[in-house]
Amino acid sequence: MYAVRQVVRISDNKIVLDLSDFPSEYAEVIVLPSNGTKWDANGGQASVEATTEQTIRAIQALDTSQMSDEQSAARERTLALLAEKPQPGAPRRLGIFDGLVEISDDFNDPLPDEEIYWGSLTDEYGMSIE
Secondary structure: OOOOOOOOOOEOOEOOOOOOOOOOOOOOOOOOOOOOOOEOOOOOEOOHHHHHHHHHHHHHOOOOOOOOHHHHHHHHHHHHHHHOOOOOOOOOOOOOOEOOEOOOOOOOOOOOOHHHHOOOOEOOOOOEOO
């Protein structure tokens, strides 16, 4: 699937979309109201500040009553790093949520129904086998 996301200003009840790299002669168009957020050419927000502020508020709102001391320290460290407000165009800082987010050891393991999807548990007619 190829998708383009653009937020554009409506002028005289018309919109103009830039589809210079679109790989098809036809397109399905869905128009939704927007809050005016600007998006860059890759579909990312042009302004990091709004996303950073939303993230800070979400982390501040986390229930800390069940957090371990390590998780509480990671929360404070993450808030401090987010408060530094990265400059536009600065490289992404990896590991900002380290210690705050846990990833299961089996994260990359195949899902139980993935074998069925890929056909390894079906016969030549596509019927499930034991």
